[in-house]
Amino acid sequence: MTYIAKPKFHHPGLKKNALGYTHRDYEGKISTLCAGCGHDSITASIIEACYGLSIEPHRVAKISGIGCSSKTPDYFLGNSHGFNSVHGRMPSVLTGANLANRDLIYLGVSGDGDSASIGFGQFAHSIRRGVNMTYIVENNGVYGLTKGQFSATADRGSKSKKGVTNTDNAIDLVAIALQLGATFVARSFSGDKTQLVPLIAAAIRHKGASFIDVISPCIAFNNHAGSTKSFDYVREHNDAVNRLDVLVGRDPIAVDYAPGTVQVVEQHDGSKIALRKIDADYDPHDRLGAQTFLARHAAKGQIVTGLLYVDPEADDLHEHLNTVETPLNALEADTLCPGSAVLDKINASLR
Ligand SMILES: Cc1ncc(C[n+]2csc(CCOP(=O)(O)OP(=O)(O)O)c2C)c(N)n1
Ligand code: SF4
Numbered sequence: 001m002t003y004i005a006k007p008k009f010h011h012p013g014l015k016k017n018a019l020g021y022t023h024r025d026y027e028g029k030i031s032t033l034c035a036g037c038g039h040d041s042i043t044a045s046i047i048e049a050c051y052g053l054s055i056e057p058h059r060v061a062k063i064s065g066i067g068c069s070s071k072t073p074d075y076f077l078g079n080s081h082g083f084n085s086v087h088g089r090m091p092s093v094l095t096g097a098n099l100a101n102r103d104l105i106y107l108g109v110s111g112d113g114d115s116a117s118i119g120f121g122q123f124a125h126s127i128r129r130g131v132n133m134t135y136i137v138e139n140n141g142v143y144g145l146t147k148g149q150f151s152a153t154a155d156r157g158s159k160s161k162k163g164v165t166n167t168d169n170a171i172d173l174v175a176i177a178l179q180l181g182a183t184f185v186a187r188s189f190s191g192d193k194t195q196l197v198p199l200i201a202a203a204i205r206h207k208g209a210s211f212i213d214v215i216s217p218c219i220a221f222n223n224h225a226g227s228t229k230s231f232d233y234v235r236e237h238n239d240a241v242n243r244l245d246v247l248v249g250r251d252p253i254a255v256d257y258a259p260g261t262v263q264v265v266e267q268h269d270g271s272k273i274a275l276r277k278i279d280a281d282y283d284p285h286d287r288l289g290a291q292t293f294l295a296r297h298a299a300k301g302q303i304v305t306g307l308l309y310v311d312p313e314a315d316d317l318h319e320h321l322n323t324v325e326t327p328l329n330a331l332e333a334d335t336l337c338p339g340s341a342v343l344d345k346i347n348a349s350l351r
Pocket of ligand 1: 066067068069070087110111112113114115138140142143144145146151
């Protein structure tokens with residue numbers, strides 16, 4: 001990976017949160033993603049949410065897989081714990097870390113390729129087990145880092161950069177998360193900070209498996225008419241389309257629209273996606289209602305955004321397994337090894 005460190009100095013007048021931290025304390029290295037990539041807007045929203053919550057950066061563990069999206073933890077919370085795992089394996093690494101130390105705040109960052117294909121099983125099991133985490137998928141419908149193959153969330157009938165039509169049905173990770181029992185389920189758009197920042201903050205505060213699918217346009221690899229997730233870019237520079245380093249950046253797409261309305265977002269190639277923000281009187285405590293609402297609007301070609309479901313009384317994997325409160329690395333020797341008398345008693349109970 002390429003690392004560009006940020007200069008340390010900052011203006012002494014920068015606003016501070018309740019713990020005395022400034023925005024800069026929640027930033028990471030300078031992003032090496034294409035200028036205008038939706039993933040950078042999500043990074044900005046994560047920084048904003050953590051600043052607003054006055055989280056101590058060293059209490060966060062950010063875990064990711066492989067992909068442009070999975071690179072982003074490098075660009076926020078530079079003073080927290082981080083682990084860039086293998087492609088698709090973020091959920092099991094996060095689960096293990098969480099079981100070993102429940103005192104940290106777990107932030108899982110993944111891509112649609114990372115989570116909906118190679119990591120689909122891992123995604124599913126971490127959700128159904130109720131791991132206490134905020135699981136964010138930066139969903140662009142393509143494999144960005146490996147140059148634009150369809151991912152499993154790409155819509156059927158959409159076209160790849162090379163003009164190939166996708167004949168496979170799309171996986172809707174939000175629908176699956178609802179079905180698997182996630183206790184906090186939301187969808188948003190990378191350019192809608194007004195919606196995304198509070199969603200991330202609420203997901204972090206939620207105890208249990210929080211899942212947020214964030215539609216995040218890739219400026220580089222959906223540069224063709226017919227794409228439903230991003231845009232045609234280098235029409236005049238066909239020879240150069242596979243070279244990320246020659247892409248001229250675009251302004252990130254930003255939207256802000258009222259609850260209950262549909263916002264058609266025009267992407268840089270002129271293709272459009274219809275985002276529908278849930279109504280103010282939508283009931284997010286009804287899992288079945290959320291599933292129906294999602295399916296009804298998907299049939300109309302609309303991508304529903306907002307907090308779709310939350311169970312405020314949710315528990316998590318530690319409660320299911322009845323684990324000790326203390327992080328494993330803080331357990332004393334006599335707790336870890338209570339002696340042979342206790343072992344004899346356990347053995348006797350099993351005879
Ligand atoms: C086991 C394994 N298989 C394949 C790859 C190649 N690979 C790297 S990133 C990536 C896809 C990333 O796509 P996505 O998760 O959608 O993230 P994006 O880059 O679009 O943000 C793939 C297939 C890999 N690194 N490891
Ligand atoms: S290739 Fe796509 S996903 Fe990757 S950094 Fe560029 S715009 Fe973002």
